[in-house]
Each structure stands twice: as structure tokens, then as C-alpha cells.
Amino acid sequence: MLISTLRLVSGLSLATVALAAPQRCVPKQEHSAARAAAVKEAFEFAWEGYYKYAFPHDELRPVTNGFTNSRNGWGASAADALSTALVMEIPEIVNQIVDYIPTVDFTKTDDQVSLFETTIRYLGGMISGYDLLKGPLAGLVPDNKNIESLLAQSKNLADQMKFAFDTPSGVPANNLNLAAQTTDGGDTNGIATIGTLVLEWTRLSDLTGDDEYAKLSQKGESHLLAPKPEKNVPFPGLVGTNVNLTTGEFVDARGGWGGGDDSFYEYLIKMYIYDPSRFETYKDRWILAADSTIKHLTSHPEPRPELTFVANYDGTTLQQNSGHLTCFDGGNFLLGGSVLKRKDYIDFGLSLVDGCRATYTATKTQIGPEGFSWDASKVPTNQIDFFKKNGFYITSPDYVLRPEVIESYYYAYRMTGDQKYQEWAWDAFVAINATTRVGSGFSSISDVNAEGGGQKTDFQESFLFAEVLKYAYLIHAEDNVWQVDGKGKNAFVFNTEAHPFQIYKGASK
Ligand SMILES: *[C@@H]1O[C@H](CO)[C@@H](O)[C@H](O)[C@H]1NC(C)=O
Ligand SMILES: *[C@@H]1O[C@H](CO)[C@@H](O)[C@H](O)[C@H]1NC(C)=O
Secondary structure, eight states, X not given: OGGGGOOOBTTBOTTTTTTSSOOTTSOHHHHHHHHHHHHHHHHHHHHHHHHHHTTTSSEEETTTTEEEOTTTTSOHHHXXXXXXXXXXXXXXXXXXXHHHGGGOOTTOOSSOEEHHHHIIIIIHHHHHHHHHHHTTTXXXXXXXXXXXXXXXXXXXXXXXXXXXXXSSSSOXXXXXXXXXXXXXXXXXXXXXXXXXXXXXXXXXXHHHSOTHHHHHHHHHHHHHHSOOOGGGOOBTTBOOSEEETTTOOBOOOEEOSSTTTHHHHHHHHHHHHHOTTTOHHHHHHHHHHHHHIIIIIEEOOTTXXXXXXXXXXXXXXXXXXXXXXXXXXXXXXXXXHHHHTOHHHHHHHHHHHHHHHHHHHTSSSSOOOSEEEOOGGGOOGGGHHHHHHHSOEEEEOOBOOOOHHHHHHHHHHHHHOOTHHHHHHHHHHHHHHHHHEETTEEOOBSOTTSGGGSOBOOOOOTHIIIIIHHHHHHTTSOOOTTSOOTTSOOSEEEOTTSOEEEOOOSOOO
């Protein structure tokens, strides 16, 4: 029984510490430990519900105790939960997952496969599991065959998908039919889906000694690092979104740090952290994008000029809207700032963290919306007061268990050591737990600004396991090698799905 792993912390029970309002008399470390334990309890609860009603399907429907297969039916929640169960050190769950992984047949699926989603969730989860179990968490899994299988299955999966890169330019197609080894025939792909493969595929090559995966992903990426034509690079380092698979050229000049573009920029600095000698150019491109962002995209809402958001663009025209996904940007600036020793990036990152927090504290549920805007010329009449008070208005009111705001709190805490960010992460976790926890898990909700979150839409994304509960846990957990290092000396780097990868230490073979 997983529930029984809920531990007493330094003699203080959860009920007396974690679940009460912050108690000033509790020493800081015990306080943090109790909070970490409360997040672990939430993870174990969600895992139990998934394991009972949905495993080995992709996702749990927590209200009706059903399941969905939105990620090819290979057990996405299990793959995504592995690295979190590892850093929480829960051997029962870890072993349930690694016993299962060798049984997956990655050649079989009825649905179209997304190269990007499959890479970040499945490949990311398995590679991270392998890195942690071969490294600091050796011993959690008794059966070495299961550990080796994580790498073998990563290779099997990549082998099924590598035909995606077989285009005239080498820019991969995203939507794949594995059985026929064909794509959906589209002639473009976006920078997030092209540019968020290189960490996983390079790590796979470095671990297997077969450089094919690294070469394929880096060739696709090369068109993003040397973007053409000039007119589709509206600001230095800031590019359009869609790339022609035949020519490798950008076909538009729309972009920003939001969904569809986001993790292309995120991975530029993360590749440099993974291996500074091979990926120096990536760092240079990140700096170019970061400097242009500060210079050209910084935006302050009229009613709350002290808040900072990052605008989107269409050419050089700015659009004053953003969303929950974009809120990873504060964390990414903080990470870049810590590694490059640039106080301006740290300060800018912290201002973005403040802006995203404002989207949480403004709503009835204390959870931020999927989409928001601060364009004063387009405020809906029923949100005029809300806009004046909060500096933004809601354009999409749902919450689908996204992690980005807590993720950025995590980086802010690791870089500054300021306990304020732990408090903010705790507040967000308590709100998510209070509003979305239902039935056998956590559910997406329809309206963050309605009492109780509006409707429970009965879907639990796999990234609840990979990201929300991991960042909410790690910000309170003890220091460890997989934690992001505040001084920029990292042993691990997190992929965009929050799976920690060991940074490159030289050829392993
Ligand atoms: C991509 O490039 C090819 C070759 O130049 C061209 O025929 C096609 O129309 C382009 N597609 C888009 C969407 O720009
Ligand atoms: C999370 O929700 C459960 C169920 O409502 C509750 O028992 C628990 O105390 C909550 N945890 C926190 C930290 O609020």
C-alpha cells in the first residue's frame, strides 16, 4: 500500500504541520520537509488512482475512473511519473514502472505519433530514469535488466521515429504514422516541435555510442540556429514559428515565448549546460534571443505598470497577450543568468516570475488561467474592473494542470534562496490540491475564476506527474545532485517535461 509510505517527519505528523497554515514556530527545515511530504502524498494518491483505474493506458479520467489514450497508448503517465517517483525515492512506484517499460511495444499504435510529445514524455522519461538509476539512485531497482531496458527501449522508440528526419532539409516532420513509416504530408513544422528534440536525441547517442540520433536532431536544429530568410527574423535571435521541410526556411515572422515556440528557446541554453564544448553556438543564440526579448518584448500593463510580461510578435508588431505555458520564461532566464553569471537575466527572470504570480493571486481559485491579455484596447466589458485591479484579463479561463508557474518559482528559489518563492509554490500547490483534486486523481477545470474552478473536465494530463508534483516537491526537498544549482554548477539539466538528464561528462564508451 503506497499510502503507508506517508512518513512522519522529525516526529511531527503531517496533520500538525503541513496541513495547517504556515506556523512561524516550526523550524524551517522541518517545515520544508513536512511540505515536501505533503506533495509526495499527493503524488502517491494520484499514482494509486491511475494505477488502479487507468494503467497501462495513457491518462486517468479521475472523475469517472476511466482512462484515455491521447499519447499512443503506451502508458504516458507511467513514463512521465518515473523520474518523479525516483527523486521522491518511492521504490514501490519506481519498480511498478520499470517492470512495465520492457513490455511496451513501440511499433504498435493506432494513432498518429507526435515526434515532439513522444520525445519529451516517453524518451525523456526513460532516459532520465536510466541516468538516475545508473547514477545517484542506483539501488532503488534491484533488477539490472529493467534498468538496461530503459535505454534499450529508448533506442527502440527512436528507431521507430527516426524516419521523421528524412526530409530534403533534414528538418523533421512532426506527425508520424509508424506502421507505414509515413508522415501526415504537411510541408512545414514549428520551432518548438523541431527544436525540442536535440537534448533527448543527443543524450541517447551519448549513452548508446551510436551518433545517428544526435546527428539527425542537430541537423534539423541547424536551420533554426542559422535562420533564413532575414525578413522572418524580426528581432536579432527571435525568429518566426513555421519552417519549410523542403528548404529549411522560415515561412512566417510570428513568434514569442509561448506555446509553439517556447521550448526552442528553452533548449538553446539547456544544450549549453548539457555540454558547453559542443553547444557553444546554442548559447550564443540564446543570448541573442534573451537580449532581444528584454529590449523589444518587455511589456507593462497600463493599470499595473510594475508588472512585467513578455509580448508576442507578428513581424515587429507586438501583441499584448500571453498564457500559462509562457510562464516557464522566468525560470529559463534565471537558469541562463545563473550559468552565464548575468545579473540582468536574473533580475529580468525574477520580474517575469512576479508577473506570472499575479495571474494566480488574482483569481477566485488562486490558480492562473490558460490564456491572458493586457491589451487595453480589447478588454471585454465584463472584465474592465478585473483588468484595472489586476493588470490583465482572462482570455482562456481553464487550467489543465500545467506546471510553468511553479517551475519558475522553483528556479527563483534555487537561484536566490529566498523563502518567499517556497511560500508561493506552496500556495499554488495548496490551491491546485484544493480545487482540482477529485475522485481518484486531479482533474483539469474549466474556469480558474469561478468558485470551485467551474466544471471538472475529467482529464489528468501526464505532466501532472512529471512536472507539477516534481517542481512542487523539489522546491521544499533537501539539496541533492539532481537539484538545479543556484551557482550555475549543475550535474543535471531538466528536459522540458522536467525529466532530469545527467550532463555530459565525456564519452561513456
Ligand atoms: C516549401 O518549399 C517548397 C520548395 O521551394 C515550395 O514548393 C513550397 O510551396 C513551400 N511550402 C511552404 C508552406 O512555404
Ligand atoms: C490535499 O487534499 C486532500 C483531500 O482534500 C486533503 O486531505 C489534504 O489535506 C490536502 N493537502 C494539503 C497540503 O492541503
